[in-house]
Amino acid sequence: MQKSDFYRGTIHSLASSTIMNLTLKIWRQRNRDDAGKFATYQISNVSPDMSFLEMLDVLNVDLIKKGDEPVAFDHDCREGICGSCGLMVDGRAHGPGRGVATCQVHMRSFRDGDVVVIEPWRAGPFPVIKDLIVDRTSFDRIMQAGGYVSVKTGGAPDGNAIPISKHVSDEAFDAAACIGCGACVAACPNSSAMLFVAAKISHLALLPQGGPERKARALRMVEQMDKEGFGNCSNNYACEAECPKEISVAHIARLNREFLKAKLT
């Protein structure tokens, strides 16, 4: 491989021009029922400009050519918005860096010779389907339990009929930015989904549109969260630290208030 192949278009970033060789320890699991185990792979010629997922693509080409099955992982947009990707990298949900999804991590965050450990999200309500792919449909079931405003198509008043202060709307947006990736659950020692649930509760509780149903929504979504087997929040805040959208734990406080108010009345 010619070195120049790797550097097409990057004349300004000579600092990142060292090719790396890495050892990867990757969780392999055939299916839901398989016990699973780590497999070790060597990968060479890793460019710092590659994204983390592109590095896995390159590994997979090697595996396929050897007749092995490639490592299965979820991904789609590769720009941090669809919430599909989600890997534990060296024990951190979404790997190194703050405010990024796994697909936004670049190999320049690693050094030549590093051993990189790659695992799926580990949480009871996220069973592994294969290798690094987990089943997060528990999140959809929580959303189904009231994570919406009950407005029928066609029944809406003019968009400008309800002015909403910019400040409130911006705060609601911060919560609505959740991509449903599940990193908060994976990072939490209790596998709590509080940050995910709080983001939706907060988004809708802040806006007048969400007002009429806020009590039922808080009660039902929390009930479903418990039913799915997610743990309790013990104010560990690992969720906020690993959330790719940096959703604030302040929303958990709002969820708690919403829930209590709903319980008391």
Added chain:
Amino acid sequence: MKLDAKIPDGPIQQKWSNHRFHLKLVNPANKRRYTILVVGTGLAGASASATLGELGYNVLAFSYHESPRRAHSIAAQGGINAPKNYSNDGDSVWRLFHDTVKGGDYRAREGNVYRLAEVSGSIIDQCVAQGVPFARDYAGYLDNRSFGGAQVARTFYARGQTGQQLLLGAYSALVRQMDAGTVKFFDRREMLDLVIIDGQARGIVARNMINGIMESYVADAVVLATGGYSNAFFLSTNAKASNATAIWRAHKKGALFGNPCFTQIHPTCIPESGHYQSKLTLMSESLRNDGRIWVSKKKGDKRPPGEIPESDRDYYLERLYPAFGNLVPRDVASRRAKEMCDQGYGVGSTGQAVHLDFSDSIKRLGRSVIQERYGNLFDMYKQITAEDPYQTPMRIYPAVHYTMGGLWVDYDLMSTIPGLYVIGEANFSDHGANRLGASALMQGLADGYFILPYTIGDYLASTKFRPVKNDHREFKKAETETERMVKKLVSINGKKTVDEFHRELGKIMWDHVGMARSRAGLKKALKLIPELKSRFWKEVKVTGTDLDLNVELEKAGRVADYFELGELMALDALHREESCGGHFREEHQTAEGEAKRNDARFSYVAAWEYRGPKKSAVLRREPLKFEYAKPSQRSYK
């Protein structure tokens, strides 16, 4: 076959309301007896499933994603149009209609476009009511911006994440219906075939992507909302899994394919950095409001941009288009960038990029203003390239972004197969030869919330359905055929990976069926693609089995379809001896190098009919009439 677009008679302003009055209604008590399959739950499919569920139909929705919220629609950044005229700058339904027909270079249907403009206001109302946090001004009212060179501010936006917020809104409406039991969602299912019985679309065969089992689903009507096919080029701004399989297989079952060669190439994407590149990232074209595009006047200039003095810089868009400068439409900006690079003026070590420079704006407005406007885009650029656009100009290059072509549909959004509807980017309908910025989200949601739910009722109410179960021989036949295809793919056991073939196809498409097309190039593509396709069927290597979660197998099936679709795209581009919108034929340009339409010969929709693997597709024409928006030559000088 006669193509009847079924555009209602009467003045354009009354077509849709008259038509709605004439559409037959299904008795409310009977709606739950009708089953509708919706394949795809992006903006178009989620909004349609939710609305059909609300109406009381029995809806089964399918997606290859684990959740509707992961669809490609989630990645749309810039915004959604609606002529609310909140900005009081003279906007109207009429103006949006005109802009869209003109922007599409007079290759779209007037009737459809007018309806789109007409219903778009309701989309905004609907989304606001769902809790979509659109941008607001300090008085608390909805904010608008001007987008993609529009002369009025009609674009509603939610930071740089409009698609995300709209999709989450449609998803919330969808989960509400799942909660109510009217919609059942099937995750990780990939539709691999359409089943037709007695000439009617009656169901699908979908592969359960976890265990590989082929499953058959019966219905009274089928809706495809499966998105666009930009990934035929391998590198595009689309999500990695976006694909054409559903529409292509329906095409092979008889649905005509409209204007397959109409693709849109977006000028402001982050260039390729290496051979491992897996996709391209779009940066909002709002960047062109304050960034200046330039290359060095010297060919192959390897000096860092900071060392190239003003006198050696060619701000070529400002030079060629003094009136519009850096804000010329997408297709013009893209083509000029490619031309500069082809002539050897490209920047960066690949020479496949041009500079987008903010230093003048930073000097004029201050860093903080630029940061406020584009901070997140600058961060994204830095994260991907490790370069700081506050210090050094960005490098940008065009990338394939959107496909205007798709399955042909009539005014009711029904394909040429009775009972098969196609909505969103998957159909060919409203954008002609070029789509305006912020109009895809509008079209997907218009189709799903406000058009299909009415028109499909008319079909159901006026059609007789024979009772059918999923053990009908047509279902069994489709299951057997799809199984045979997947088994074949895992058994070839050649030497090259699916991605290697896909990249090779992408290169042929980009070189010959991309931004500038020529007769010779297209003929070459028509020779190269079938050759590559036959090598694929002999040499591809897919490991693992078909009865398992097998990502390589999923990709292989999609790439197999891209070969065939790619060929049709080239054929369509070759037959269209004119330049229009995103379709630029080198033989057909003005002395200044601008696109030259040929209205006398090509004012029609090209709809292609599949005739079997060994036969060439047959062209059917739907003539276009312009009664309200009179064709003129675009000029941005």
